Amino acid sequence: MTQPAHNREMPKAYDPGATEGRIYESWMAGGYFTPEIDRSKAPFTVIMPPPNVTGELHYGHALTIALEDLMCRWHRMKGEPTLYLPGTDHAGIATQVVVERMIAKDGLSRHDLGRKEFIATVWRWVDQYGGRIYEQVKRLGASCDWSRQAFTLDEGPSKAVRTTFVNLYEKGLVYRGERIVNWCPRCATALSDLEVKHAEQDASLYYIRYDLSDGSGALTIATTRPETLLGDTAVAVNPDDERYSEYVGKSAVLPVLKRVIPVIADEAVDPAFGTGALKVTPGHDHNDFDIRSRHDIDLVTAMNLDGTMNENAGPYEGFDRFEARTRIVAELERDGLLEKIEPLHHSLGRCDRCNEVVEPLVSKQWYMRMEPLAKPAIEAVEDGRVRVVPERFAKVYFNWMYNIRDWCISRQLWWGHRIPAWYCGDCDATTVALEDPDACSACGSTAIERDPDVLDTWFSSALWPHSTLGWPDRTEDLDYFYPSTVMETGHDILFFWVARMMMMGMENAGDIPFHTIYLHGLVTDPEGAKMSKSKGNVRDPLDQIDTYGADALRFALTTGTSPGNHMRLTDAKIASSRNFANKLWNAARFVVSNLDRSGVRPSWERPDTTHVEDRWIVSRLNRVAARVDGYMNEFQFGEAQREVHDFLWGEYCDWYLEMSKIRMRAGDESPIPVLAYVLERVLRLLHPFLPFITEEIWGNLVQYMDGEAGSPALMVAGYPETEDDAYDDEAEAEIEAVVEMVRAIRNLRAEFKIQPSQPVRAVVRGSAMSGALEAEEAAIKTLAQVDPLVLDGATGGGDSNDSVSLVLSSGTVLVPLGGLVDLDRERERLAAELKDVAKNLARLSNRLDDDRFLSRAPEEVVERERERLATAQQRRDRIEETLARLSG
RNA sequence: GGGCGGUUAGCUCAGUGGUUAGAGCGCUCGCCUCACACGCGAGAGGUCCGAGGUUCAAAUCCUCGACUGCCCACCA
16 A cells, blocks of 8 residues: 555654754744844743853753743743843853863963963863854754853953942942952862852861960860861850850960960850860851951961961971871870860861862952842842742742842952952052053052952853843843843752842842742752762763654653652653654644545634534633643643643543544544644644644644644744633533443443454433434444444333443443343442442532531532532432342 | 751652542553554552641641751851
8 A cells, every 4th residue: 555645744653853953943044033022012031041151951951941941932922022042151160170171181281371371272162162052952942042142251241240340349339358268279269158068077076285375274175177276376265154264364375386375255155065165266267267356366377279288387388288187186196185086977168169178268359248239139029029939939038138148259260250450559559440441540550450360150140131131231122121021940049140130130220130030940860869970870861852852851841840849850751751742743643644635624713613522622622721821821831731731632632533533434524624723723732842843743734724824833823812612511511421431331341351343232221411422423333332322222222131231420321241241240330339429429418418518618619519419319310220120 | 056848649740728639650451443552442559648727628728746858057
């Protein structure tokens, strides 16, 4: 048999690999990703969280894009000018490390190259590899406006960074100060508080004796970091601690260095910890630095920026900090100053980037004053101008914002936005300016030198929603697309990014940066563990795209999940999404082949329907569209998706399509326009979730439809709106009854192990729906393999004594099975069913006898319960009647 | 030390006060039925973690507890 032409067009199984690239090209060629600014319409704007320019696509990106793109596609189809703006982040440390590693292969360090040449090398790297992530984003089908693509180091965003810095400096919100900072000796830079990750771990608590200088006794302190004693400048006790009150004001001799240091009293000391005496090391401990602000004590830094001990460390100069610890402990032990070592479980700060133990060190850094910036950003969420989805994260946001601390924004790196501050060699003044100055703004000296540091990467990220749209210039984009509509990202960067965008957006642009914050959870491995390189459980989404298709991956990522919740991603889940895509493909193949065969050219509009099956499926479609709309509006994408999934598979394919075959086989072509119409609307409903395959099918379908499509592509076609007048309760009830009957007979056939090819006889008695059943006679006969089907069993043709009786809501069906029927078993089965119904009946009538229920429950609930009672009663009566007949 | 989640079928999860709680995967039985074996039909499988409470009505709201995960915090 030769294959008809259409089957060559649509292969038996959907092949994403052969489709996706071509479809994406067609979208690009159509220019559908670039919105038209239309002042009469409100835009829908999503600014993509910029992946690192060094980045490889991971599941976090995939989930982000799946969610953002489905929102964008949905709104675009609803006719809103939709901007999905893509971009990348220069990712200071991350990128610098990548390039440093690269040049290290030639035995070079960045210092060998020098600043200028090193930055040029990074740029060459970015020019060569920085576009990879974009290609990967495209493979997912993201409908981004590539004409507005942005990079944090582009001219526009850089200007925004510089303008912000200057403005905040002039307002006194950015300042330079010498304080203790979190220092990563390996990255050789300061870190913000957020970039330090604390982890519990086992350590030792060393008890060390400090003799008093007057020989009157000794104090024993407890520390986890003996090497820092080289920087001790005091010993502190709690002022209320009577054990030590006599020591306060005396002096102690620092072990090893024999420096004489004062004994002071400070509230910060916890008498219950260790011995209640604390070594004070302002140069190497945040608390101790604070203590120093309240006392007249020295500050000694005993360590270099690379983590080795410096000249203040005496004999330990040059040793690594951990090596120094070991050696100092040995010396203390030798000298009898080490009283004991206790095991201690405590939390230790490590560099978020490289995991090196962070060293608190005193240095001069730039800071941003956060409290004044936080205030309006808190209010915007409190008063509902910005909505957080899911809501619980608003509490997390408030908690952080109310306790916000100043942000250390300078980094000792080369790759990034260089701080626009110049220091005068003659007068000590600082010049901060938009344009590079030639001379000191205070004394006019030309002996000025620019601050070598760059800004924290998150500084530019914080400006992203407005810097990408042109700020500080008053561009048309900024005017139209700002504030953006939804900021969708992972809840893990709520503080790093979202909160800072809130603050900077309000400060710079004078308005909230987005109306809704949607936070998704983590994509984890099948065991629920966070994917990480060190665990070796990272999988490449591109492999999954190759195997199952981008649609399948996207669909799997948004299946059965709720905002903010984590999701374990398994191959099985992606495979079942792939299967769903294939199901859709084959339903379409069926419809297209019938269009091709019949020559019927359906209208784009809802067809007039008379047949109950047609009325039913059209009614159901419209109900589904209404529910989808409701879920989408509430960000319940998983539920929306499930709704269409179940409709397509469980109703359209399982029932409508099968029923339509029966009519078409009998020469009736009237289902074809309905098949096409419903399919076409389902394609629209599913497009945000399965963009590639729906577009491909739509392209196949269009040529068979009557008249113009009204849009050049599905992605810019209208999203289905509910047509209330399509609701048809009667048709729904009738088809439900048919389905119930078919299922009951199939069940019986399976139970009695009747060969699939062997028809059974069935007699319907006492049906309230005989008219509807008559119209569906052929369907019932075919779908349940019944022949003959006697619909007027009341007047004869059925004998209970050799039949199984199926008591249904639409009537009683007798299926004569002769010798196969065991009358005793039949009676038992019916009795059990009766018991079940009676139980239900009792529950319902109890409820309806309850005055409190009747008076307090809403009328529609009471009414529904009454209907249920009536149905149950009918059913009970019919079971009793059947039992009576069986008994003789 | 604070805060926030989760606990529903064998597994992974939906279910945002109203039928006798659902899906996918897995499992059992039967099918290569002319769209699809990435499939079709039938089925088994649940004290919705526990205890109180609110309500006409609770998996859903409140309180307490158990287990579990995460976030924040300068516990030397």
